[in-house]
Amino acid sequence: MSILKNSLFIAGILGTISCNTTPQTQTSVNENSTNEKTFHTVNATIQTTPVSSDDDAADDPSIWIHPENRENSILITTNKKNGVDLYDLNGNLLNSQPFGKLNNIDVRYNFVLGDDTIDIAAASNRTTNSISIFKIDADSRKLKDISARVFPTDLEEVYGFCLYKDVSTYRFYANVVSKEGKFEQFELLSTDSGKIDLKSVRRFDLSSQAEGMVADDELGNLFIAEENVGLWKYNAHPDSGVSRTLIDTLHGKNKNNSLAEDLEGVSIYYAADKKGYLIVSSQGNNSYAVYDRNGDNKYIGSFEIANGNIDGTEDTDGLDVINMGFGSLFPNGFFIAQDGANTEQNDTLNQNFKLVPWESIASELNLIQDKDHNVRL
Numbered sequence: 317m318s319i320l321k322n323s324l325f326i327a328g329i330l331g332t333i334s335c336n337t338t339p340q341t342q343t344s345v346n347e348n349s350t351n352e353k354t355f356h357t358v359n360a361t362i363q364t365t366p367v368s369s370d371d372d373a374a375d376d377p378s379i380w381i382h383p384e385n386r387e388n389s390i391l392i393t394t395n396k397k398n399g400v401d402l403y404d405l406n407g408n409l410l411n412s413q414p415f416g417k418l419n420n421i422d423v424r425y426n427f428v429l430g431d432d433t434i435d436i437a438a439a440s441n442r443t444t445n446s447i448s449i450f451k452i453d454a455d456s457r458k459l460k461d462i463s464a465r466v467f468p469t470d471l472e473e474v475y476g477f478c479l480y481k482d483v484s485t486y487r488f489y490a491n492v493v494s495k496e497g498k499f500e501q502f503e504l505l506s507t508d509s510g511k512i513d514l515k516s517v518r519r520f521d522l523s524s525q526a527e528g529m530v531a532d533d534e535l536g537n538l539f540i541a542e543e544n545v546g547l548w549k550y551n552a553h554p555d556s557g558v559s560r561t562l563i564d565t566l567h568g569k570n571k572n573n574s575l576a577e578d579l580e581g582v583s584i585y586y587a588a589d590k591k592g593y594l595i596v597s598s599q600g601n602n603s604y605a606v607y608d609r610n611g612d613n614k615y616i617g618s619f620e621i622a623n624g625n626i627d628g629t630e631d632t633d634g635l636d637v638i639n640m641g642f643g644s645l646f647p648n649g650f651f652i653a654q655d656g657a658n659t660e661q662n663d664t665l666n667q668n669f670k671l672v673p674w675e676s677i678a679s680e681l682n683l684i685q686d687k688d689h690n691v692r693l
């Protein structure tokens with residue numbers, strides 16, 4: 317633990333004791349550095365078993381909600397050197413499946429495949445420079461590759477990835493962005509042989525490397541974090557062209573001093589009546605920025621996962637969040653983030669993922685909790 321991290325941790329404890337729901341001032345500890353800021357602090361209550369590969373290996377988590385027994389839901393995460401690791405909600409490893417160098421992964425529900433309706437996960441696959449599509453099997457809690465082929469893309473090196481389900485048409489789209497910042501969107505199509513094929517439907521370019529992406533299925537927005545530039549909002553629909561809005565930025569006169577490059581993983585907390593939040597990893601200062609999901613996506617505040625019984629997070633790549641409840645473990649949903657530096661006492665272990673109850677974050681930043689809004693659509 318660095319001295320800075322230590323002092324922030326102590327500051328966080330003091331802040332919690334003295335003013336539990338009052339935002340801590342977001343002034344720089346050191347005026348010369350945008351990396352040294354104090355944020356709202358929360359603690360993880362669960363962490364996953366460390367990933368089997370060393371160095372930078374764990375990358376992107378995605379939460380899948382079991383259709384019948386909520387407590388059998390799983391964390392579908394990428395080991396970008398090997399494939400997927402699937403964990404239960406206590407963080408225990410259920411299965412590792414070697415599908416190649418899967419980078420980012422996302423989940424959607426109720427894809428109609430022939431006579432079946434299935435839940436799917438899909439990922440950017442850097443072994444094949446393509447996209448892998450999986451059926452999520454609720455009984456075995458494993459993935460089955462149902463990609464119809466190795467899909468050709470126009471991208472030199474697939475990197476960021478997310479799914480989009482247009483809830484007005486029930487069409488599904490795969491969105492992929494490359495290391496050079498080139499974006500391509502595909503529609504998912506079922507084949508006669510019970511697999512899923514892809515058809516390219518849109519292309520556009522950003523100016524530099526981007527990875528974190530998320531689509532808002534209900535509002536039709538697509539958010540892309542251009543790592544050293546800022547957070548963009550596009551229309552998620554393939555016919556909507558290339559118009560976009562810069563929601564927040566790392567540089568220039570509208571620079572948000574709470575952000576530090578790289579901007580990485582992005583996810584959405586859904587609530588009823590189009591409410592909710594957009595959460596982005598600000599990797600350079602180990603924090604997470606929270607925005608309104610709706611309207612102009614106003615910046616609300618930032619938090620960090622500090623050291624507690626479980627170590628805090630550093631250099632987070634991917635993240636995810638869920639509003640629905642999961643029994644006594646997470647009655648109001650949870651937030652999950654990759655931890656780039658997983659430690660235990662003085663030992664450095666392989667990377668893992670940290671889970672934080674949503675109510676911890678909601679009470680710190682005065683956010684709503686909506687465990688009843690069904691996102692298993």
Ligand code: CA
Pocket residue numbers: 372631633656
């Ligand atoms: Ca990393």
Ligand code: CA
Pocket residue numbers: 527543578580
């Ligand atoms: Ca990245």
Ligand code: CA
Pocket residue numbers: 627628629630655656657658659
């Ligand atoms: Ca850590």
Ligand code: CA
Pocket residue numbers: 375376419527633634
């Ligand atoms: Ca990553």
Ligand code: CA
Pocket residue numbers: 363626627658659660
């Ligand atoms: Ca740990």
